[in-house]
Amino acid sequence: MHSWVDGQPADSVPLKDRGLAYGDGLFETIAVKAGQPVLLDRHLQRLAEGCRRLALVADHALVRSEVLAYATALGDGVLKLILTRGDSLRGYGINPGAPVRRILQGSPPAAYSQAHGADGIRLFPCVTRLSEQPLLAGLKHLNRLEQVIARAEWQDAEHAEGLMLDMSGRVIEGVFSNLFLVRNGVLLTADLNRCGVAGVMRAEILAQAQALGTPVVVADISLEQLQSADEVFVCNSVYGIWPVRDCAAMSWPVGPLTRKLQGIVRTLLDI
Amino acid sequence: MHSWVDGQPADSVPLKDRGLAYGDGLFETIAVKAGQPVLLDRHLQRLAEGCRRLALVADHALVRSEVLAYATALGDGVLKLILTRGDSLRGYGINPGAPVRRILQGSPPAAYSQAHGADGIRLFPCVTRLSEQPLLAGLKHLNRLEQVIARAEWQDAEHAEGLMLDMSGRVIEGVFSNLFLVRNGVLLTADLNRCGVAGVMRAEILAQAQALGTPVVVADISLEQLQSADEVFVCNSVYGIWPVRDCAAMSWPVGPLTRKLQGIVRTLLDI
Known part of the structure; x- marks a missing residue:
């Protein structure tokens, strides 16, 4: 499907766009089922929070109406929304109050193997560490x-995702997923105040688990805690939940809380 | 002057460009005087090193010939060269060996006040810290x-640049400049193995100082060392050298080594 830029069909952006020059913008990747953007409120809430923190001035009602119209036209697939700080002359300085550029792109439904969800996946142990920057932590920005x-650390098909630690060795997330552990009946995911992307599916799973009465903890996670977890899974807003079977010398069974949450998320994503 | 994309006049890039999607690329900002790109070898050397570290595949002879042709057409001004990892479908995965996209943009000579070089500048003490990521440190990448x-921390015209520390409080650089100290006859600049941009003018100044017989040290710099410096200056490849008069409660005289190096750099930049 044709992309839109500021509400008009387009397939390019000006060379002066600050998204290109500096990665000065935000994005959302949204699953679309039967014309409906899944978890739209959570996506737009994160986007609005990102705009606030980066001082990006967007008309959020307009963004919502464009996403809804684009999703209707797309039908089934994945919608990518990018907001950039528009055009700029040379230099990092910003023009306060200048409106963002709105970019909408559509692609067919993601073609991941069904086995990832059914049997669980292997995580590649990435050597690349996440740097710590509280001013950007949690945001889905363009840097x-x-x-x-x-992601370039592995090419084999055996590993469906990679595990990323921060510079201090804390367990943070996957390359394109968030990570959860189950330990003694408690659902645990990393604190993302120093680095990482606060995923929309992560937020939904935290809420769903609390609704189930499952104790939920957001905190720093050590490799030792990961190793001794009862269950491990990764998630994002496109594929839902993949159980994690192993990562390097660590391995875990696919457990009951993972399966229960996976069922809930499958209903949401209609997969 | 019209921009070029892959050697052809163009004013836009495809929405699928990975420079826009992820900041997946590098850039150089090159002063052009009478049709000649200043310090071209150093710029292309840093670019080639960046390509090597990010596994970007560029035809460096072609890049050089395009820069030379563009500079001839530009005459006097500033040439910005961007290399991106070309187009991509969804996902961080790269297509190894895919050629980069080459973008050349020209702008008029930078319009900085002559007083910055003549009288020295004030540095704004930025609260924003540089995160530490050895895999990207030194590179002039698009993130x-x-x-x-x-840069958004100050709007007043009193401060011509800002001072940036890293997360550990080390003195690193300006927002768009590198920083030098003179202490007891020694020229000192920050080690950029954890963060920062290894500027082309920084490399030239280190080489010129050594040629003058001035002892040169590249090392971690503390705020205490900055405070007690005999001279402080900032530099980049467009404006050359600006002496630094003060930053918050710290102040320095404009000293003799600064003036000597400034003279050498002025000759290079023909300003």
Whole structure:
């Protein structure tokens, strides 16, 4: 399907766009089922929070209406929304109040193997560490070279995702997923105040687990805690939940809380 | 002057460009005087090193010939060269061996006040810290949100540049400049193995100082060392050298080594 830029069909952006020049912008990757953007409120909430923190000025009602219209036209697939700080002359200085550029791109449904969800996956132990920057932590911004470098660490099809630690050795997330552990009946995911992307599916799973009465903890996670976990899974807003079977010398069974949450998320994503 | 993309006049890039999607690329900002790109060898050397470290596949002879042709057409001004990892479908995964996209943009000579070089400048003490990522340190890559945030910390015209520390409090650089100290006759600049951009003018100044017989040290710099410096200056490849008069409660005289190096750099830049 044709992309839109500021509401008009387009397939390019000006060379002066600050998204290109500096990665000065944010994005959301949204699953679309039967014309409906899945978890739209959570996506737009994260986007609005990102705009606030980066002082990006967007018309959020307009963004919502464009996403809804684009999703209707797309039908089934994946919608990528990018907001950039528009055009700029030379230099990092910003023009306060200048409106963002809105970019919408559509692609067919993601073609991941069904086995990832059914049987669980192997995580590649990435050497690339996440740098710690509280001012950007949690945001889905356009500065993603760390993920590009980490994803290039493995080419084999055996590993469906990679595990990323921060510079201090804490367990943070996957390259394109968030990570959860189950330990003694408690659901645990990493604190993302120093680095990482606060995923929309991560937020949904935290809420769903609390609704189930499952104790939930967001905290720093050590490799030792990961190793001794009862269950491990990764998630994102496109594929839902993949159980994790192993990572390097560590291995875990596919457990009951993972399966229960996977069932809930499958209903949401209609997969 | 019209921009070029892959050697052809163009003013846009495809929405699928990985420079836009992930900041997956590198850039150089090159002063052009009478049709000649200043310090071209150093710029292309840093670019080649960046390509090697990010596994970007460029035809460096072609890049050089395009820069030379563009500079001839530009005459006097500033040439910005961007290399991106070309187009991509969804996902961080790269297509090894895919050629980069080459973007050349020209702008008029930078319009900085002559007083910055003549009288020296004030540095704004930025609160934004540089995160530590050895895999990206030194490179002039397209992930520049930290600089965007730091540059937005001040709007007044009194401060011509900002001072940036790393997460551990070391003195690193300016927002768009490198920083030098003179202490007891020794020229000192920050080690950029954890963060920072290894500027082309920084490399030239280190070489010129050594040629003058001035002892040169590249090492970690503390705020205490900065405070007690005899001279402080910032540099980049467009404006050359600006003496630094003060930063918050710290102040320095404009000293003799600064003036000597400034003279050498002025000759290079023909300003």
